[in-house]
Amino acid sequence: MTNAVKFSNVSMTFNEGKENQVHALSDIDLAIEPGEFVSLIGPSGCGKSTLLRLVGDLAVGTGGQVEVNGKPAHQARIDRDYGMVFQSATLLDWRKVLANVTLPLEIMGKGSAEREERGRAMLDLVQLSGFEDHYPWQLSGGMQQRVAIARALAFEPSLLLMDEPFGALDEMTRERMQSELLSIWHATETTVIFVTHSIPEAVFLSTKVIVMSPRPGRIVDVIDIDLGQPRTPDTREEPRFYELLTVVRESLRRVEH
Amino acid sequence: MTRLQNWVPAAVLFIGGLGVWEGIVRAFSIKGFILPAPSAIALAFTEEWSALRVAGFSTFATAIAGLAVGATLAVLAALAAARWTPVREGAMPLAIAANSTPIIVLAPIANSWFGLRSAWGTVLVVAVLVFFPIMINLVKGLLSAETSQLELLDSYAATDRSVLWKLRLPGALPYLFSALKVAAALSLIGAIVKEYFGGSQERLGQYITSKAGLFQFEEAWAAIVLASAFGILVYLTISIIERMAIPWHVSIRNV
Numbered sequence: 001m002t003n004a005v006k007f008s009n010v011s012m013t014f015n016e017g018k019e020n021q022v023h024a025l026s027d028i029d030l031a032i033e034p035g036e037f038v039s040l041i042g043p044s045g046c047g048k049s050t051l052l053r054l055v056g057d058l059a060v061g062t063g064g065q066v067e068v069n070g071k072p073a074h075q076a077r078i079d080r081d082y083g084m085v086f087q088s089a090t091l092l093d094w095r096k097v098l099a100n101v102t103l104p105l106e107i108m109g110k111g112s113a114e115r116e117e118r119g120r121a122m123l124d125l126v127q128l129s130g131f132e133d134h135y136p137w138q139l140s141g142g143m144q145q146r147v148a149i150a151r152a153l154a155f156e157p158s159l160l161l162m163d164e165p166f167g168a169l170d171e172m173t174r175e176r177m178q179s180e181l182l183s184i185w186h187a188t189e190t191t192v193i194f195v196t197h198s199i200p201e202a203v204f205l206s207t208k209v210i211v212m213s214p215r216p217g218r219i220v221d222v223i224d225i226d227l228g229q230p231r232t233p234d235t236r237e238e239p240r241f242y243e244l245l246t247v248v249r250e251s252l253r254r255v256e257h
Numbered sequence: 258m259t260r261l262q263n264w265v266p267a268a269v270l271f272i273g274g275l276g277v278w279e280g281i282v283r284a285f286s287i288k289g290f291i292l293p294a295p296s297a298i299a300l301a302f303t304e305e306w307s308a309l310r311v312a313g314f315s316t317f318a319t320a321i322a323g324l325a326v327g328a329t330l331a332v333l334a335a336l337a338a339a340r341w342t343p344v345r346e347g348a349m350p351l352a353i354a355a356n357s358t359p360i361i362v363l364a365p366i367a368n369s370w371f372g373l374r375s376a377w378g379t380v381l382v383v384a385v386l387v388f389f390p391i392m393i394n395l396v397k398g399l400l401s402a403e404t405s406q407l408e409l410l411d412s413y414a415a416t417d418r419s420v421l422w423k424l425r426l427p428g429a430l431p432y433l434f435s436a437l438k439v440a441a442a443l444s445l446i447g448a449i450v451k452e453y454f455g456g457s458q459e460r461l462g463q464y465i466t467s468k469a470g471l472f473q474f475e476e477a478w479a480a481i482v483l484a485s486a487f488g489i490l491v492y493l494t495i496s497i498i499e500r501m502a503i504p505w506h507v508s509i510r511n512v
Contacts (some may be wrong), residue, residue, distance in 0.1 A: 058408050077414055084412040090405045094505045107415045107423065135505050201490045 001068040004159055004191040005032040005055055010064035011216075012050055024050050025215035028064065032208075034158070037185055037192045039202035039209045041248065043256060047217025048195045052161050055193060059138040069158060080108065082159040083152030087167050089144035091151075098123065098132035101150045107243040108155060122150035125184055140174040148179070151206055153188060162194045166201070175233070178204055182231055200250070203244045204231060211248065213255040286360035293475045298390075301475035302482060306422035308464070311455065313483045316461035319376045320448035321491070323383025324440060331385065338392070339399035340417075349396065356389035364451040379451045386447040391433070398432025399425045431506045434499040441491040449484060 013077045025047040032038050040048040053059040056212050068076035076082065083104075102119040112116075123129050127147040136144055145165055145216040152160055166174045178201060185192055190192035202209045203225055211221035224246055227235055235241055237245050275295045282294040285334050289297065302309065334352075338345040363385065367378035384398070410420050452462020461480055468477040500509055 040308055058411060077412065082412070084409065086409070087403050088405060090403075090409050092406070092424070092427070094430075094503065103423065104413045107410070107413045107419050135510070137505070137507075137510065156443060 003031045004034045004036065004069065004176070005067075005193065006030070006067040007051075008059050008065045008067075009055075010051075010054065010066055012047065013062045016062060021089075023216035025054075025061070026218050028217075028219060030210065030219060030222075032191060032193065033190055034191050037182075037194065037205055037207045039194045039196055039206040040212060041196055041199065041209055041252070042217070043210030043214050043252070044197075045217075046214040046255075049163055050217070051212075052163050052193060052195050056082060056161050057157075058084075068077040070255065076159075080104075080155060081157055082161050083155070084156040085145070085148050085152045085160070085162045085165045087164045089136070089141075089148040091144055091147055093136055095136075097128065097134050097136070097139070097147055098131065099137065100136065100147055100173045101154050103151060104155050118154055119150075122154050123147075125153070125187065126150045126180065127137065140173075142169050142177060145169065146180070149184070153184070155192070156188070158191060160190045160192045162192065164195050164197065174201070175236075179231075179233065179235065181205065186230060199209055199245055199248050200236070203227075203241060203248060205234060209248055211251045211255065220255055223247055223251065262485050290472055290474050293504050297475045298478045298482060299358070301473075302479040305476050305479055308459075309383055309480060309483055310461050312461045312464045312480070313487065315376075315457075315459055316379075316448050316452065316484075317445075317487045319379045319460075320383055320444040320487075321449065322376075323380040323446040324387055324491075326380060327387035327444075328382035328391050328437065328440065331388045332395060333393035334388075335392045335399060336421075340421070345396065349393070351397050352389050352393055356393055360386045360389075361447060361450050365454045367451065368454055368456070374454045374457050379456075382451045383444045383447040387441050390443070391436045391440050394432045394436035395429055398429025401432070402428050431508065434495065434503065437495050438499075440493055441495055442488055445484060445488050 002026050007028045007030045010025060010028040011023075014022040014024055028051065031226075040051060042048050050059060052229060054061050055068060057073040060074075066073040069081050071079070092103065093102065093195070098116070098119045102115040105115045105118060120129070120132065123132060126149055128143060128146055128150065131139065131143070136147070139147065145168075166177050169177060181192075181204060184190075192205075193203075194205060206225050209221075209223045209225060210219055211223065212218065213220045223244070227238065227240055228246070278292075279294050279296060282292060293301075331481070334348070338348050361382070364378075364382055367382050371378035371381070402420075406424055406428075407420070410424055449462040449465070452460045453466050454462075456463055458464065458467060460482055465477050465480045468474070468480065503509060
């Protein structure tokens, strides 16, 4: 079976050869299987966002290879193999909610009937039916981020890249969004790569947590999260959940020393 | 009814201002060549209406033609400057320099190019006058797309054309409308001042200078009132179009 994402000896240096050279990533080897939910966690500056951007071909590494669905990351972007959700919702102010969700379909030249049907189905998936004709500014931060998720999934990509998507939300909204994301993941069988700062978020969501160290960013631990599926709010109270929090926390603590 | 109520303070101030003006002119017996009373201006307006109408609409049409020509060329130039970096780097410093010069000084020269009686000289002056502010603002708007928005479209492997139509142009519309409102006022100023330098009597600029020369200040003021009315009309028209075109923008949605 082809890996959803495969890093082979990937490195990334910004401003190579100059005085302000930054060694952002080093010796990254990692394979992600289709259907996995993988979180990247680590202190600020460990290159986890850069790693995500390499998958999306929004940045190009200075060494090694990144493959998505068995092809170079660049080809995967051209083939629209992935959907991206940024830290801010990045909605277009002049488009109503439905038109924001169908933006990728429009760019891909889909017909208006298909766009509308798909857009409404996606809004239903993120529980925003009824908000089709609202403008982004009329929505709360959590709702805006749900629109961004609906938009990323609108063209049924096999891979979803999420860069701290819930970072700006309050704790209550954040936990609700996490549960919603998991039910979407189950419904769509998408592979997810999720960048986060939050240990409970990483443990609750993931099948695998990748712990990274800073300067240069390296993978120091790959922790399997063996909590059962589907996960519910009760999962957060299981003893195993707490044990895994501790495992991740200790791994992170070692990184910082 | 609240909409009507919003207009009450402005209407009261306007009518009150006219009353004070009328009162001062009468109380101090101010001569008409210094400041005519509003009632005298109103009377001149009705008596001179047939001449004013001809001159007014002629000047108005010329100003609008100049605005249309200048705005069209400015939009095309802005698109080229936003699309091709060398064009932008070459043209923008010149455009900013040109925008800082008093272009209206071209008025007498335009007369020698097109002849005193031709309206084309006025169209040219107005077009040049409105070109630079519209172009500069629109370029700024076209380049104001956020990095994250550009990356989003990149992630869909969007073409340059899609980026222009779906991201850059819609995002630049608020800049365009601000520039158009400034340009609308400029177009009338440009047309009337250009006409001060000669040409047909059936134009507002010539009407004002000749009436002032004959000490018929009530008539000159009546023409100024008409020019103001045209200015407000163009501004309101652009505002209404703006409201329909960018209802999502922060400047519109809270009103």
